[in-house]
Amino acid sequence: MDDHIRIGDIAPRVQYQADGVQTGFTYPFPVFSAADIEVRLDGVPRAGGFVVTNAGASEGGTVVFDQPPRAGTRITLRRAMVVARTTDFQSNGILRARTLNDELDYQVAILQEVKDGLGNALHLDPSESGPTALPLRGARANRLLGFDSLGNIATFGRDEGLLTTGFPGGVPRTVEDKLAERLTARDFGATGDGMTDDGPALQMAMTAAGASGKLLEIGEGTFRTGQALTLPGAAAGLLMRGTILYAGPAGQAALTLGDGGAANNQGKLYTGLAVLRATQSDWSSEGDVGIRIRNIDACLVDIRRAERFTIGVQVVGDARGSEDSDLRYGRLVDNRIGLDLRTLTASGWVNSLRHQGGHFACSSATNPALPRFGVRLSAAPGAYVLHNTHLFTGPAFELQRQGTPGAVDAIPFLIEVDGRGLTATGVRMEACSPYVARHTGGFSDARYEVAYVGTYGFLGCAVQYQGASRAGGTVVPMHQAAAAIGTPRLVAAAENVRTLAFRQGISVADGIGFDQLAVLSGNPSGPPSTLNGFCFPGLNLLTLNPDDVTIPTSRALAFVVDCSQCKEFFIAAEGSGLRPMVMQFDGAETVLGAGSPVLFSNMNAVMQGAPSYWWEGNADLDSLTGGLALNRLQRVTLSADAHYAAIGIRGSSASAVLRALRLYTSALHAPRLLYGGSRAWGRREYTVSDGGWTIPALAAGATATYDVTLPGVRQGDFVRVGFAQASGFQNGGVVFHASVGGTAGSNQVRVTAQNVSGGAITLGAGTLYVRATKPRL
Structure with missing residues (x-):
């Protein structure tokens, strides 16, 4: 030192x-x-x-x-x-x-x-000098302190002093008139010292602002209140530079802006809003709200902070709605729900709101065993459920999922309502669940553009459907190959279904099959229980027209896919009177029932139950909604426990026709299409090899026959046969023919070896290769 x-x-x-x-x-x-x-x-x-x-x-x-x-x-x-x-x-x-x-x-x-x-x-500027003493006490009592024409200190009567703006055209005004332009909380005795209960003074100021239609200002400081506060909708707005510290009863909104019922809260300015709860809410009551905003229309709302509540900010539609307003958010921290957009009555709505920014976060020690969400779209029981057109720009979520992969839900968006049109861009996810959103209702056309995922990378921001009736969410992870992700992958295509038809008599004598496609029945006998039992290689009742195929209500055509990794597909069909349909199977290829729901993006899915076990849409793909063809392209979201699925269409009437069918998925996946091989459906060609025939010596013009088993071959199929000797060169004097039938009829091919030379020939042992092709129709 x-x-x-x-x-x-x-x-x-x-x-x-x-x-x-x-x-x-x-x-x-x-x-x-x-x-x-x-x-x-x-x-x-x-x-x-x-x-x-x-x-x-x-x-x-x-x-x-x-x-x-x-x-x-x-x-x-x-x-x-x-x-x-x-x-x-x-x-x-x-x-x-x-x-x-x-x-x-x-x-x-x-x-x-x-x-x-x-x-x-x-004090005076260093460049000035002059008298600076105040008038004596008696001379300045009950007067206003000001400056005369020379800039010296002077006093004025409280009701006589005039103020004039320093610009041409300014009109002299009394001090009282000037001060009355805007009301402040301190005009009513609020201190902002963080210890005094300013609640009564704040409420008097808010009531006065409503009565006079003026803007209320709450200046710098911490304004502690032991009571809930309401600013009437008649007030011009609220300007805050300080913070309201709520120390009142739980289960109430600390600050309410606007009136309920049918009152319109239009054209208001609310800026710098900051409400902090004195103690952390235990999240047990949804009435524990930081800032509640009622029935806003064409308003500008700026929220600096709302912290420690069950719901940080709640925008409600009452007997009328909240719409067409801009909201900007700062810190929405330690709330179970950061922002709640909620309808309260059957005649209220919450539509067309633009939301900017917001840090939706929870501390790691805040109610760690309870789920938390950033933004919720909700409705009270019996209230209007259609929420439409919300735009979120740059929200950041840091919700502390508590554990890996997460012991509690920590999801940015919770969509509990129906409606259409939610767009979120520049979303940041840090310490959240591996879902950007959870949908529990019928909401459609929600797009989540995720700029950053701090834990799971680009695969960690999916939409979770929990009891939802629509698969209405699309996720675009921006930080991993955005261009590829935005381009769907074509899984299968039947560009012209009519040209793919062929005669297929395995299941029924007059059956029709289609390349790569399985044919399904609305009433299979049994019924079957596994994938191979439900997917037929061909059935009847299908009508082949010059350019299309008529699909009856009892039939369906479907692509069969391995969906063990990929759960979202897109189906598009050209035709009329067609409905999307899906069947699901587990890892053992056993059919799944109503406990494994399927969702479509623009229509509800209906379970048909036994014996077909189809999930199908409740409307035709070519039907119009409000004059628009919204059903043409459908997303298909499969159950998490599905490993295989048949995805296609069925006819909704006797006149239903199909021209083309395509199946897509995200570019992140390349699911396997199942047909042919060990599967009976979707293939025209059948082959077998047989090395069990030792051809006897053939005299000139003699023949020998041998029957080969070829499962699936039927009369009328095109069959060909080849023969390969174990060694040496095959003698060209022996020709081979094949025909369906043999001694056992179906599934048999009779091979004939004929010596067409002028002398005896001995071929001996070799292998037969037999091929059968179903004829086109």
Whole structure:
């Protein structure tokens, strides 16, 4: 340590804002003793509860609090020394350098305090001089202080003084008139000191703003209230620079803006809104709301913070609605639901709102066992459920999912209603569940453009459907191959279904099959229980027209896919009177029933049950909705426990016709299409090899026959046969013929070897290769 304090050119005061965690705060100026430090919290001096370290050091030290000050508290540390001589020099005594330095340091420190205090005082500019004394008390009593035409101090009668703007055309006005332009909370006695209950004063100010139609201003400071507050809709708006600290009863909205019922809250300005709950809500009551905004229309709303409530901000539609307004968000922290867009009655609505920004976050220690959501679209029981057209730009979600992969739900968007048109762009997800949204209703056309996922990468931001009736969400992860993701992958295509038809008599004698497609029956006998039993290679009752195929109500054509990894597909069909249909099967290829729901994007899915087990749409693909062909392209969202699925169409009437059918999925996946091979459906060609025939010696013109089993071959199929010897060259004098039938009829091919040469030929052992092709129809 130095021999004495060195007083540098540094202000003897420093301020901080507490974060609720930090306990130590540095003071960069020197003090002679711990008693020279004055500590203030939100302007109120503190006499204890802290320790001052490093007193007597030139570089200053630290004030360490026993408990961290409450978050948001303004901390002021200043040097406040006693103005007094600390030494006395004796005549003819020894003048010691240390003593003289300490005395001069002490005086310089006091001068710094004086300079700091004068800097905060009202004073003349250094370039001016003149009388500055106030009039005597009697002369200034009950008068206003001002300045005369020379700029000198003068007093004016309270009801006589006029103010004039310093621009041409300004009209003189009384002080009272000027001050009455805008109401402030302090006009009604609010202090903003964070300790006084300002609730009654705030409510009187809000009531006055409503009665006069004026804008209310709540200035700097922390305004503690023990009661819920309401600003009537007749007020012009609310301007806040301070914060409302709610210490009232639970289960109430701390601040309500606007009137309920059919009142219209139109063209209002609400800016700088900040409401903080004094204690953290336990999230048990949805009535515990920070800011509730009613029936806004063409309003501008700016929210700086809403923290520690069950619902941070709630925008409601009552007997009328909230619509066509712009809302901007700051910190919506430690709420179970950051923002709730809610209808309260059957005649209310919440539509066409534009939302900007917002940090929707929870601390890791806040109600860790309870689920939390960033934005919710909801409706009270019996209320209007159609929410339409919301735009979110740049929201950030940091919801603390609590564990990996997550013990509680921490999902940015919770969509509990029907409606159409939600777009969220630039979404940031940090420490959230692996879902950007959960849909529980029939909402359609929701698009979530995710810019960043902090934990799961581009595969961690899907839509979770929980009891939903529509697959209405699309996720676009921007940070991984956005161009590829935006391009659907074609899984299967029947560009001209009529040209794919062929005669297929395996299941029924007059059956018709189609390349790559399975034929399904609406009333299969049994019924079957597995994939191979439900998917027929061909059935009757299908009518082949010159350019299309008539599909009756009892038949369906479908592509069969392996959906063990991919659960979302898109089906498009050209024709008329067609309905989308889906069958699902588990990993053992056993059919799944009503417990494994299928969702379509623009229509409801209906389970037909046994014996068909079809999920089908409740409308035709070519039907119009409000005059628009919204049903033409349908997303198909499969159940999580489906491993295989048949996705296609069925006829909704006797006149239904199909021309083309296509199946797509996201470019992230390349699912396998099942047909042919070990599957009976979707193939025209059947082959078999047989090495069991040793051809006897054939005299000139002689023949020999051999029957080969070929499952699936029928009379009328085109059959060909080849023969390969074990070694040597095949003698060209023997030709082979094949025909369907043999001794057992179906599934049999009779091969005939004929010696067409003029002499005897012996071929011996070899392998027969038989191929049968179903004829096109």
